[in-house]
Amino acid sequence: MTTAKHPQSNDKKKAKRIPLTKAGILNASLKLADEQGLEQLSMRKVAQSLGVEAMSLYNHIKNKDDLLDGILELVVSEFELPPIDQSSWKKSLRQAAISAHQVLLKHPWAAHQMISRVSVNPARLAWSNATIGCLHEAGFSYEITDHAWNAIDNHIYGFTLQSVNMPIDPEEFSDAAKHYLPMISEEQFPYLCAMANKVAEGKHSGINEFEFGLNLILDGLERLLED
Amino acid sequence: MTTAKHPQSNDKKKAKRIPLTKAGILNASLKLADEQGLEQLSMRKVAQSLGVEAMSLYNHIKNKDDLLDGILELVVSEFELPPIDQSSWKKSLRQAAISAHQVLLKHPWAAHQMISRVSVNPARLAWSNATIGCLHEAGFSYEITDHAWNAIDNHIYGFTLQSVNMPIDPEEFSDAAKHYLPMISEEQFPYLCAMANKVAEGKHSGINEFEFGLNLILDGLERLLED
DNA sequence: TACTATATACTTACACCGTAAGTAGATCAA
DNA sequence: TTGATCTACTTACGGTGTAAGTATATAGTA
Numbered sequence: 001m002t003t004a005k006h007p008q009s010n011d012k013k014k015a016k017r018i019p020l021t022k023a024g025i026l027n028a029s030l031k032l033a034d035e036q037g038l039e040q041l042s043m044r045k046v047a048q049s050l051g052v053e054a055m056s057l058y059n060h061i062k063n064k065d066d067l068l069d070g071i072l073e074l075v076v077s078e079f080e081l082p083p084i085d086q087s088s089w090k091k092s093l094r095q096a097a098i099s100a101h102q103v104l105l106k107h108p109w110a111a112h113q114m115i116s117r118v119s120v121n122p123a124r125l126a127w128s129n130a131t132i133g134c135l136h137e138a139g140f141s142y143e144i145t146d147h148a149w150n151a152i153d154n155h156i157y158g159f160t161l162q163s164v165n166m167p168i169d170p171e172e173f174s175d176a177a178k179h180y181l182p183m184i185s186e187e188q189f190p191y192l193c194a195m196a197n198k199v200a201e202g203k204h205s206g207i208n209e210f211e212f213g214l215n216l217i218l219d220g221l222e223r224l225l226e227d
Numbered sequence: 228m229t230t231a232k233h234p235q236s237n238d239k240k241k242a243k244r245i246p247l248t249k250a251g252i253l254n255a256s257l258k259l260a261d262e263q264g265l266e267q268l269s270m271r272k273v274a275q276s277l278g279v280e281a282m283s284l285y286n287h288i289k290n291k292d293d294l295l296d297g298i299l300e301l302v303v304s305e306f307e308l309p310p311i312d313q314s315s316w317k318k319s320l321r322q323a324a325i326s327a328h329q330v331l332l333k334h335p336w337a338a339h340q341m342i343s344r345v346s347v348n349p350a351r352l353a354w355s356n357a358t359i360g361c362l363h364e365a366g367f368s369y370e371i372t373d374h375a376w377n378a379i380d381n382h383i384y385g386f387t388l389q390s391v392n393m394p395i396d397p398e399e400f401s402d403a404a405k406h407y408l409p410m411i412s413e414e415q416f417p418y419l420c421a422m423a424n425k426v427a428e429g430k431h432s433g434i435n436e437f438e439f440g441l442n443l444i445l446d447g448l449e450r451l452l453e454d
Numbered sequence: 455t456a457c458t459a460t461a462t463a464c465t466t467a468c469a470c471c472g473t474a475a476g477t478a479g480a481t482c483a484a
Numbered sequence: 485t486t487g488a489t490c491t492a493c494t495t496a497c498g499g500t501g502t503a504a505g506t507a508t509a510t511a512g513t514a
């Protein structure tokens with residue numbers, strides 16, 4: 001049962017035109033991107049989900065790039081920003097990084113967009129400002145703050161991208177390892193085989209933890225402060 | 228002057244058909260991807276560069292995904308693998324990470340492909356095996372090796388993706404900061420403005436160093452070994 | 455209320471994409 | 485030389501983003 005959001009075809013003579021809005025287009029797009037992935041997101045599909053024709057979207061958004069910019073902004077506005085508090089900067093940054101990671105997992109298409117486009121949208125600027133503020137108030141110079149911010153971002157987006165692009169469910173790592181092992185020459189790739197064997201035998205889950213690498217970075221930053 | 232790689236149109240009656248090969252297709256594709264970016268890489272364009280029609284490619288490659296798999300394998304085979312040497316594991320991993328980063332900068336489309344597809348191609352397996360081997364022989368358990376490998380990869384790909392997608396040349400950071408500063412509310416985003424000001428004034432280059440975050444990770448791993 | 459201007463949704467069309475299916479030509483083996 | 489197989493070409497299809505023009509709805513003014 002299709003919900004007629006813009007009833008053009010039904011009761012054309014009676015219905016008032018419900019105007020499209022940029023917000024409506026962005027929300028529909030976000031929903032489709034989340035459900036079907038970004039590669040399946042087309043202007044025609046967005047339009048169809050709204051009960052209009054694709055070209056109508058262009059009265060409200062400049063182009064597809066504008067639309068992608070807009071939906072990314074919706075996602076980033078879900079990030080929990082680190083409070084700027086000198087005494088618990090490490091805990092704040094860890095929590096904010098975890099929040100960003102979790103939001104990006106909810107929208108699997110978003111990490112790559114995050115890393116692919118520069119933006120001066122408000123949520124994006126707020127995210128940057130809060131991270132910089134937290135680091136700077138912790139005592140880092142702006143130069144080290146910049147490097148630290150970059151290192152943390154590399155981790156968040158790198159980790160998330162690897163996670164969302166992993167075609168195997170964590171619960172299935174053991175079975176997958178068993179499946180791939182025969183394809184891999186133990187003579188050529190002994191260490192890879194040994195590790196895959198650990199996973200196949202259930203001695204190691206094969207699941208990577210977001211906080212492992214993050215802690216290396218945050219602990220290292222803390223030591224910089226002590227120097 | 229177009230080089231007729233497959234002379235069909237010229238001297239059709241005299242020339243012997245130079246057969247397409249998968250390697251030829253992959254090399255042409257790699258060249259085009261490097262010159263024009265992956266989004267501009269189409270089967271028609273590859274075919275045109277080889278002097279044939281697009282559908283001919285399908286005798287040699289399964290589909291476009293097979294082609295992308297193939298060109299990524301060419302790139303990964305340029306990576307310098309870490310020697311497996313217990314006494315200088317840190318130096319080896321740093322050098323290998325730098326090598327991978329540099330190769331991926333040479334092929335700006337490749338980092339995202341690296342992070343987007345799972346592969347059992349030989350160069351890919353060799354890269355994984357060498358990293359795992361280096362870490363394991365350094366003394367890490369396979370479980371910690373897995374986490375460490377993941378943290379290093381997050382850094383390499385995260386950093387590289389941010390670099391290649393940065394639309395501003397490092398030499399132009401100062402001018403760009405001056406350009407963007409008026410667009411950003413100092414009241415709303417004080418820290419971001421302050422940092423951008425440092426860059427605009429030339430007091431901080433704004434250039435992120437690959438080794439900053441990498442060193443945090445490697446130093447942190449070293450400390451794990453000492454525990 | 456009628457008219458006009460503007461906003462907005464629809465339609466037609468285009469260039470481009472990946473690739474299925476069929477046709478034509480080249481090569482190889484007997 | 486003939487026939488089989490391989491390989492390049494052609495036609496076509498469903499899909500993409502969006503330019504340009506047409507039709508409809510809305511808002512403002514006299």
